[in-house]
Amino acid sequence: MPFDVFAEDGRLLLPANARLNDERVVARLRLQGALFVQPRDYDAWRRGMAKAVDGVLQQNAKLSNLARARPDLVRAEIPAMPGEEWEGQVVALDSAMQGRGTDKPWLTRVLEVQAGMRTLSARRMDEALFHLVYTGGNRTAHYTSRQALRCMLIAGEAARELKWDDERIALLDKVALTMNAGAWQLHDRMARHAGRIEDPDDRAQMDRHPADSAQMLQDSGVTDDAWLEAVRLHHDDSLASLPMAELSPGQQIAVLLRRVDRYSAMLSRRVGRGALSATQAAQMACLGADGRPDPIGSLVLKAVGLYPPGSYVTLASNESGIVLMRGARANQPMVAALLNAQGMVMAEPRPRDTSQPNLAVRAALRPEQMTVDPPLVKLQILWSWLRSQAVNAAASP
Structure with a gap:
């Protein structure tokens, strides 16, 4: 089939264009019951089918010819989806975590994801943030994996504001991707069910998951004390009031990730609770008692902006849209x-530079307040154009 096939809980069961020539795979699929595909993929397949049927019939060909040619005809009509490289990293991290244990291969695969994500985002950080924020606000599938990668990138941008070197940021990445290893499936399950944790065993697992995650890393051969300490302390609020300069490297990473984790979760959708707007997330995760950003909150907002890529806003022009890229200032x-x-709905998405007073951001919107899905293919063209504009501006004397 020319599209990915998923289980009801969002797990990828069969990648696009995979051959069903293994009876064991077929048997496992049959045991799943209902199978699901992404609506946009199915719609593209249906359009391709209609075009294929029309083309064959116009040639006066027999319908049996269509039946034989259909897979290739349809597949040719489905372009590569924008954002699939980022989503590939989400799926790869989730796959690595599903196989975690006391052996090293799972951890090796996690580090491969870390390296791959850094390579992909090196020149396209805004696109990476866009995908992880936008999909997080609209999907619950792979919740924990998406949250981990989002935390990794946001915390990494904040760490650069702190002038951390590459080696330390790489350690921060590792902590972000592994801090929830001890309750990976539980976090995913929580995202798919409304309400609070009622089961005492689940509550106990959630409470001890920082220690469990650190122990799992240690059992898999991790000896880096800062890595283990940061994972153990990533939910510890006793360090938040202390100056960063007084903390150990592991404690500093834990303090930063604790705040980023909370902020990032506010931007994410869970069953029974929609994603908050960017300003609501900032108010709940980045502001102090006086209503102003505290030092860590200021770092986060400076790193990704008051309106991060992938979030929705309405403008002074009364237009509404989605943030593509960060600006020179956090609110522009x-x-x-x-x-x-x-x-x-506009026929084409139009770029708006919100540093201009007549186009300034007036308010942040929750995803559910938007009545249209962003046309990702057209946004991909906009990104390319904006990157070329930035390159030309940098090259100008």
Whole structure:
């Protein structure tokens, strides 16, 4: 089939274009009961099918010819989906974590994801943030994996504001990707069910998961004290009031990730609770008692902006859209307008530089407040154009 096939809980069961020539795989699929595909993939397949049928019939060919040619005809009509490279990292991390244990291969695969994500995002950080924030606000599948990668990138950007070197940021990455190893499936399950944790065993597992995660890493051969300490302390709030300069390297990583983890979770959808707007997330995770960003909160907002890529906003022009890229200032991102001043869907997304007073961001929106899905293929073109503009501006004398 020319599209990915998923279980009800969002697990990928069969990748696109995989051959079903193994009876054991077929048997496992039959045991799943209902199978699911992404709506956009199915719609693309259906459009491709309609075009294939029309083309064959116009040639006066027999319908039996269509039946034989159909897979290749349809597959040719489905382009590579924008963002699939980022989603590939999400799936790869989840796959590595599903096989975690006391052996090293699972950890090796996690570190491969870390390296791959850094390579991909090196020149396209805004696109990476966009995908992880946008999908996090609209999907619950692979919740824990998506959250881990989002935390890794946001915390990494904040660490650069702190002038941490590459070696220390690499350690931060490792902590972000492994800090929830001790309760990976439980976090995923929580995202798919409304309400609080009721089961005492689940509650106990959630409470001890920082220690369990550190022990799992240690059992798999990790000897880096800072890595283990940061994982153990990533939910510890006793360090938050202490100056960063007084903390050990592991404690500093834990303090930063604790805040980023909370902020990132606020931007994510869970069953029974929609994602918050960017300003709501900032208010709940980055502001102190006086209503102003505290030192760590300021770092986070400076790193990704008050309106991070992938979040929704409405502008002074009464247009609404989605943030594409961070701007020179935290409150001045580049936005793709999707709805015009009358609330009608625009035929093409239009780039809006919110540093201009007549296009300034007026308010942040929750994902559920938008009445249109962003046209990702067209946004990909906008990103390419914006990158070329930035390169030309940098090259100008």
